[in-house]
Amino acid sequence: MIRVGIIGATGYAGIELVRLLCGHPDATITQIISQSFVGKKISDVYPHLKGILDIECRELNTDELPAQCDVVFTSLPQGTSSEVIPPLYSAGCTIIDLSADFRFHDAAVYEQWYKMPHPAPQLLPDAIYGLPELHRTDIAKARLVGNPGCYPTATLLGLAPAVKVGAIDTNSIIVDAKSGVSGAGRASSLEYSFCECDEDMKAYKVAQHRHTPEIEQELSILAQNDVVISFTPHLIPMKRGILATIYATLKNDLSLEGLLNIYGNFYKDEPFVHIYENGTLPSTKAVAGSNHCHIGLTVDQRTHRIIITSAIDNLVKGAAGQAVQNMNIMLNLSETAGLALPGYYI
Amino acid sequence: MIRVGIIGATGYAGIELVRLLCGHPDATITQIISQSFVGKKISDVYPHLKGILDIECRELNTDELPAQCDVVFTSLPQGTSSEVIPPLYSAGCTIIDLSADFRFHDAAVYEQWYKMPHPAPQLLPDAIYGLPELHRTDIAKARLVGNPGCYPTATLLGLAPAVKVGAIDTNSIIVDAKSGVSGAGRASSLEYSFCECDEDMKAYKVAQHRHTPEIEQELSILAQNDVVISFTPHLIPMKRGILATIYATLKNDLSLEGLLNIYGNFYKDEPFVHIYENGTLPSTKAVAGSNHCHIGLTVDQRTHRIIITSAIDNLVKGAAGQAVQNMNIMLNLSETAGLALPGYYI
Amino acid sequence: MIRVGIIGATGYAGIELVRLLCGHPDATITQIISQSFVGKKISDVYPHLKGILDIECRELNTDELPAQCDVVFTSLPQGTSSEVIPPLYSAGCTIIDLSADFRFHDAAVYEQWYKMPHPAPQLLPDAIYGLPELHRTDIAKARLVGNPGCYPTATLLGLAPAVKVGAIDTNSIIVDAKSGVSGAGRASSLEYSFCECDEDMKAYKVAQHRHTPEIEQELSILAQNDVVISFTPHLIPMKRGILATIYATLKNDLSLEGLLNIYGNFYKDEPFVHIYENGTLPSTKAVAGSNHCHIGLTVDQRTHRIIITSAIDNLVKGAAGQAVQNMNIMLNLSETAGLALPGYYI
């Protein structure tokens, strides 16, 4: 059994990691590290774990942890990993980091958008961007994976085939993304209070969301060219789910059948990505609680554009599920282990 | 006091008309016509009207109605107005129709998108598109107004200034719109059931929504050129509200300050349209229950695009409130009569 | 025009006061006092007021305020009124206080349940409990009204007739109340965050909620006897609405018709209380946004109990609407002024 440690387990992504790992046939959680709840049982913080996982939250000890765990998931606030990840990495740990810190190749891009110094730039050359559908081979060889952001995951899975084959004008890409509120984390600010969010929606951080450079980095690799996009996130009154509606202009004529072929081929062996047939479109509850990404495609002949709708669960394929998928790859387990069950739909 | 008749009062737009007219200083509801509830008190169908408006629903009598009402609102299913509106119009009624039937100049466009013969094409030359911010003068002289659709209202108010001054490439317009479920009407299909809609979102009718030609008709008038757009509606788990996020490429450089000036000038005398300053952005609860449209503007210098977010309440500015606004104009009342109160926000 | 001041206008009850007073034919808001937002326009704090009410929030000046206002609504945190209300009252102000401070006859009861010294016990003999359906005559003569709590309002309106006529065993009363989240106020704690409240429900403060003694005080007056009840509040994932389901054992046989008569008589002249006929039952959206209370009655012959369901909007009849109703009575205006419009239902 793989021994797993989770640092920062008590945010929503952390607790989803716990949920998924409880069902993993090859892994067992041995260490739950949470600064806020040291000494408390995890089931006292999260009562849904009563009788299922009652282990105690511990303080971080970077000396002992490498010996206690085969893999460590880190879910720390942005930019705080400098004290945590370098020592663990040096000590030989296999690490999957859920923050943005190790997603970027260029520390300067990180610093421009996150407005803070990069906490451990020396590790960036080793770190691999943890989107399996694009970087499986490199992930398999990595000991440090930067788990992708939720919006980028939905967007990149939605765009990759079209960009890869060069079907679209990469200057024309517009991503209009909508997310449930759990994407903001286990927050206690007025902005994310029930009464301020319920029965309401809005765009935010328009033309300035920090996920933009992450998406552009990966699209540029696929396109072998610098790609710049418009990315607009929106807050939606629900807990889980991301729907990215993506617009791009076709370079040449393409039928829906042709587009479905491109996507069908690109994802034909992928266990977690499903392309809807016949112009049908996904809704987020189809992937709620699961690690799947459902994609619908439309060709708008009137405007010579394609419209892609890409649906994921922001906490699963957008965070914890993808992290477990990366762990499976890095530790040479079955890639779908612990991720094979249906989501909950209703 | 203006005597008002409402035909088809028992849908959600109809019942919003009732709510707004109850508070109108110059109008009184004298006739509620509802095929489904003939003989029932409106407060038995809608208990929130108990003790406030208890009048009985009646059957339609196109002979008597003109004498009983100074203005008639019609909220009938698409394409069914042929038996209702022509006789009332001939009899001298002032009519505001909430269906799509009288929004179009060209019956052929209607027939192409609504896939049915136009119910009364002979009236189209007389009908005026009821968006006051664009057609106030013509509305004032009209006796038949086609009240705009909800998505088109949010979209047109969001785009009109930029299109009018020629600041954007009208071939580049993309409208990503999100709506609460009341836009579907008082429906009892599985698709709009609570369990299928709650905690879920999806795009629908991508590249084929019937509001597309309506938006294009009006933008083409503003642009003095044929405009074709991409329009994508989405269903959001809330009752009221539309947020239209609109993308367009700038023809020339423009600063945010410049864009705010354009919008500020265009709407400076408009009582119901508010442009947010300083890059702040609206959320739909700011307009819930009110006839206002709140607009936020962003200039994305990286992509040379503008992003407009336009928020309305689909039942008010998107339907009943705009209908009352049109009535006020047509009958030479104060334009804000019955529409001056704050929405309910929480 | 009555000049109105609102102290503590920026909580949810305060902003509902603003909404209702904007539509009041005889009152105008002249002073908005808010410690948190001094110098800011109220429409910058609450954008739904843009273009409707743009006045600036001011600091409290207990010397000037009496001359500027004919009536003052105070919506301060519990127990903090000692610095505010006594000076205003001495200066001759007419005050409606939305806190619990002036609801009690006995300061000792207040101190036992609120666990703090009463801020101004010297004013208790003058203060009147502001439930018009029970104390209209006294309210009309008062200059200081303690506006009732939301749960007590729903409960007392639901029970008063049965208790008054002695139809039930007052030792048997059980009140199971459910409330939307706005009852917690404009909070920013984790407990009231969207993700913690959405798709969730729970009981809280069982057998210890501070509204219990308030309900018992008023029932004891009606019963002319000490009444002790079980009161259980619950948090429900919605913004507005209280439903109180009340159980009591009949002293003697009583038919549903008999019970409906008792309630019909008790409330026959009340503009804001409606008894549902024929065993139909109210839902909270029937009163959302309105000052009405809708009551449904059942006689459970199998257990010799009556079950009363009483629905109000916690922010309106449970707070701001009732406060305006009290103002109307205290200032000898039409009691329904500013409260006559329908709620919004959908």
Place this chain on the structure above:
Amino acid sequence: MIRVGIIGATGYAGIELVRLLCGHPDATITQIISQSFVGKKISDVYPHLKGILDIECRELNTDELPAQCDVVFTSLPQGTSSEVIPPLYSAGCTIIDLSADFRFHDAAVYEQWYKMPHPAPQLLPDAIYGLPELHRTDIAKARLVGNPGCYPTATLLGLAPAVKVGAIDTNSIIVDAKSGVSGAGRASSLEYSFCECDEDMKAYKVAQHRHTPEIEQELSILAQNDVVISFTPHLIPMKRGILATIYATLKNDLSLEGLLNIYGNFYKDEPFVHIYENGTLPSTKAVAGSNHCHIGLTVDQRTHRIIITSAIDNLVKGAAGQAVQNMNIMLNLSETAGLALPGYYI
């Protein structure tokens, strides 16, 4: 591997059965019978099953099914099982029925409350009421189990210890239950539409809900006496979850500690029932998606009553999860097989 057939798989309880059985280590779904979707893949009806379970829905063949399945779950509309269950039972099938048809000992009680003839009264002597915490031994020997209703499950688990030890007056029991909308099933009526349910709550079927006699049957067995209760269900704007708040008068003085001991003892070996300590109380999200029941206890010394709050997921412990638990018992598998994972909480 146990071969499982599900008849009526396409309702919400049916699809939860599919979800849970997909994760069951000892069972595999071999037959999905659905009248409505014959010939369609289950993943075309429920897209969350894409790539996980793509088997085709078949027509019912009562001749073939017994040979194809080791156990059959039936989820048919009330009263329609007469054509289905008797032939399967005679053929030797092990059957767990999710309808109310086989919960009752007395066909006359069923007929009085369900207002239809009992479909197969000859099977009632063999059928066992499928609440494991009360009837494990009999379930283990049964071939036909009537899976309990959702409200009765929450209520009986909440009351059983107190009734069993005789701590409460069984004439005083009041059950105020609140349920999410999925309890109404996969409905397409106006009453359960999103706009009619969202932001709304109400009581319904007061003093007449069909779950009342089911609860009374089981409480009477525990009490060894006829028990009659008041039961009031409420509809809450969320999808999953039941919270039953139960009131009963103590026969003798009892401290909270004493009450916790009674419940702790009664449930000490139960894997799915958890009693909260120290007066803490459960919320439904603690059991969302899981087969657990969480119970909180309060002693109200002022009224000499106990108040029990019992939380379950109506689709899991209230239907599908309990059905799987019964299957495990009937087929001598580990009782927690397929039910051991955490729920999803957020």
